Amino acid sequence: MAESFIRNEDFAVFVGALIEALPVYAPVAKRSRFVFERLEAPEELRLDYDVTILPPKKLFFPPAQDLIRFDEAGARAALEPTEKVLFGVHFYDVKAIDQTDLLFSERNFDVNYMAHRQTTTIVASNIQTVSQRAFFASVGTGVQPTGHDAFLTAVAGGYVFETRTERGEALLKFGAFQPATDAQIEEAARVNATALEQCAEKLEQGTEAIATKVRDAFGDDELWSDLATDCFSCGSCNTVCPTCYCFDVQDTWNVDQTSGQRTRYWDACLTEDFAKVSLGEGATENFRETRGARFRHRIMRKAVYLNPKLGGPACVGCGRCSAACTADIADPVRVINRILAS
Amino acid sequence: MEHQCHWTEVENIFLPREATIVRVEQPTATEKHFTLKMKDGRPMEFEPGQIVELGLFGYGEIPLGFASSPTRTESFDIVVRSVGRVSKAVNRLAAGDTVHVRGPLGHGFDLAQLRGHDVLIVAGGIGLCPTRSLIQYILDRRDEFERFVLFYGTREPCLQLFHSDLACWREAEDVEYFETVDVADPTWTGNVGVITTLFPKVELTPETRAVICGPPIFYRFVVRELDQIGIPRENIFVDLERRMKCGVGKCGHCQINDKYVCVDGPVFSFADVQDLEEAF
Numbered sequence: 001m002a003e004s005f006i007r008n009e010d011f012a013v014f015v016g017a018l019i020e021a022l023p024v025y026a027p028v029a030k031r032s033r034f035v036f037e038r039l040e041a042p043e044e045l046r047l048d049y050d051v052t053i054l055p056p057k058k059l060f061f062p063p064a065q066d067l068i069r070f071d072e073a074g075a076r077a078a079l080e081p082t083e084k085v086l087f088g089v090h091f092y093d094v095k096a097i098d099q100t101d102l103l104f105s106e107r108n109f110d111v112n113y114m115a116h117r118q119t120t121t122i123v124a125s126n127i128q129t130v131s132q133r134a135f136f137a138s139v140g141t142g143v144q145p146t147g148h149d150a151f152l153t154a155v156a157g158g159y160v161f162e163t164r165t166e167r168g169e170a171l172l173k174f175g176a177f178q179p180a181t182d183a184q185i186e187e188a189a190r191v192n193a194t195a196l197e198q199c200a201e202k203l204e205q206g207t208e209a210i211a212t213k214v215r216d217a218f219g220d221d222e223l224w225s226d227l228a229t230d231c232f233s234c235g236s237c238n239t240v241c242p243t244c245y246c247f248d249v250q251d252t253w254n255v256d257q258t259s260g261q262r263t264r265y266w267d268a269c270l271t272e273d274f275a276k277v278s279l280g281e282g283a284t285e286n287f288r289e290t291r292g293a294r295f296r297h298r299i300m301r302k303a304v305y306l307n308p309k310l311g312g313p314a315c316v317g318c319g320r321c322s323a324a325c326t327a328d329i330a331d332p333v334r335v336i337n338r339i340l341a342s
Numbered sequence: 343m344e345h346q347c348h349w350t351e352v353e354n355i356f357l358p359r360e361a362t363i364v365r366v367e368q369p370t371a372t373e374k375h376f377t378l379k380m381k382d383g384r385p386m387e388f389e390p391g392q393i394v395e396l397g398l399f400g401y402g403e404i405p406l407g408f409a410s411s412p413t414r415t416e417s418f419d420i421v422v423r424s425v426g427r428v429s430k431a432v433n434r435l436a437a438g439d440t441v442h443v444r445g446p447l448g449h450g451f452d453l454a455q456l457r458g459h460d461v462l463i464v465a466g467g468i469g470l471c472p473t474r475s476l477i478q479y480i481l482d483r484r485d486e487f488e489r490f491v492l493f494y495g496t497r498e499p500c501l502q503l504f505h506s507d508l509a510c511w512r513e514a515e516d517v518e519y520f521e522t523v524d525v526a527d528p529t530w531t532g533n534v535g536v537i538t539t540l541f542p543k544v545e546l547t548p549e550t551r552a553v554i555c556g557p558p559i560f561y562r563f564v565v566r567e568l569d570q571i572g573i574p575r576e577n578i579f580v581d582l583e584r585r586m587k588c589g590v591g592k593c594g595h596c597q598i599n600d601k602y603v604c605v606d607g608p609v610f611s612f613a614d615v616q617d618l619e620e621a622f
Contacts, residue, residue: 067356070399075442077354107605108355108590218619246594249587251402260400262356269594275620277585278425280372285558287584287598287620297597297620305600 004177007158014175015042026087050131055242060116063266071259081115088125092136092316094145096242121167124148127195133319135201140312153188160188201333214303217339228295230327235268237321237330243314358442369503372424374433379417390475391450391609395589397442401431405586407472411479421471447589459551460489466556473555491518495537499530541567548572555581561622578612
């Protein structure tokens with residue numbers, strides 16, 4: 001659509017007006033790190049964040065989400081989506097949201113995710129600080145983010161605000177925007193390009209070469225077992241991943257013991273019992289019994305399996321898994337580069 | 343992305359339908375055979391081999407294969423083995439009780455591939471439940487198929503399911519039925535041995551379409567026998583079991599490499615899954 005400009009001195013008023021109008025979820029500081037949270041005041045907003053602990057997918061796919069509620073009269077949907085703004089999302093997280101949008105809507109349309117997604121206006125923002133473990137510049141470079149309604153870039157004296165959809169346009173009325181100059185638009189492009197030059201970690205080859213070589217390594221049990229030697233099977237790499245969307249479903253009763261809910265909870269394929277079934281009489285079968293098999297499954301999911309569907313890898317290079325892994329073995333860059341080198 | 347439809351107009355894939363239990367039988371110490379009827383009067387329309395999520399509020403859902411043929415539209419059957427929280431609770435229910443079902447889900451037997459051919463079904467243990475849907479279908483539409491051979495194996499005689507069906511199949515002319523048990527008891531007069539000991543009893547042609555459903559260990563040995571007969575791998579169909587939560591291709595539990603058993607299966611051509619290391 002179009003590029004606008006807002007001066008630094010008008011920016012807080014704009015954010016304040018947004019907060020007045022709608023719930024706004026944005027990066028805020030939590031001790032030394034950052035999280036997406038409901039913004040209470042403009043000064044809480046931290047667009048200089050490097051990466052948030054959890055990705056913004058939690059807005060559409062919460063860690064615990066009721067799918068249905070039931071009582072003696074039967075079951076009904078538990079959906080109560082409300083209009084909201086997700087503000088300050090880095091482009092790698094928008095790419096991840098694009099992926100979960102597709103995965104939750106294809107084949108069987110999952111309204112429990114999509115209703116929250118469809119009631120959300122996403123404002124992306126440029127990366128002002130690059131996280132130590134990020135590698136977004138070298139992963140899935142053929143795929144561009146598309147799900148954001150507007151893109152905010154910090155430039156000299158203020159912000160360039162590029163609107164991409166009607167939802168994005170609708171935000172202009174909340175602030176003192178003016179048309180951006182060509183110089184400001186060029187500066188914004190430069191600023192965004194600069195962030196890509198600052199990743200400390202880098203995949204050595206492109207998406208297709210990686211997919212081929214990682215798939216070819218499938219049968220190398222020694223490799224996978226070695227990579228996963230220190231794995232605690234804790235699932236932290238899954239929990240912090242913006243493209244992981246596996247879940248468990250559990251029923252719980254309310255205190256009245258007649259009503260309750262069926263809830264989905266984030267689940268993790270690295271945990272030991274993720275693919276385990278009971279055969280009865282105490283016998284079980286675990287279809288991914290070893291740590292190596294589970295570790296391999298995650299890497300295959302990120303680098304190989306979903307590529308045909310997504311047009312690129314199911315990894316956006318945020319580096320959250322690398323940082324979250326207690327044993328520091330989850331880093332996709334180290335795993336993939338090792339396979340590429342072998 | 344383009345959002346085609348507004349959320350309020352879309353069906354919630356997790357919202358179940360009510361069904362009434364119209365009959366309960368207990369064929370073994372741990373299994374119950376339920377006959378269900380949809381409460382809204384709209385029959386469950388499914389293909390043999392498809393899945394239904396059986397739910398009990400407050401306990402959860404379990405995925406099961408339909409155990410009766412869609413040619414019998416009045417009601418449908420399922421068999422539940424008491425193994426976990428949900429199945430144990432379901433198996434305490436009685437006729438007249440209500441359950442909640444979602445389905446049909448997944449991809450069943452490709453009947454077009456079986457019609458006009460000899461069909462061999464090899465069922466082990468509880469694997470007879472989803473295959474019973476196909477067995478009944480073939481028997482109900484017998485003219486559409488050529489020769490029909492059925493192998494059924496259980497560990498012990500007391501683990502056999504569908505007793506009246508078995509009695510009927512033993513006498514029937516339209517199915518060549520063979521059964522075995524791994525370990526006999528004093529009442530057993532039939533074949534003793536693993537499922538593969540039934541193969542010498544019948545001459546099968548390489549054109550036969552084969553269907554296999556049984557415990558994980560079962561497939562490798564049965565496929566070896568089918569290889570000997572010369573049945574091509576693409577004419578062998580397997581019905582796989584996995585941990586499954588959502589049944590709609592989202593939750594990830596049932597994945598075999600890049601395939602979701604709940605939507606791509608549970609029935610696969612053996613040729614499609616034989617090279618997947620996690621399949622068997």
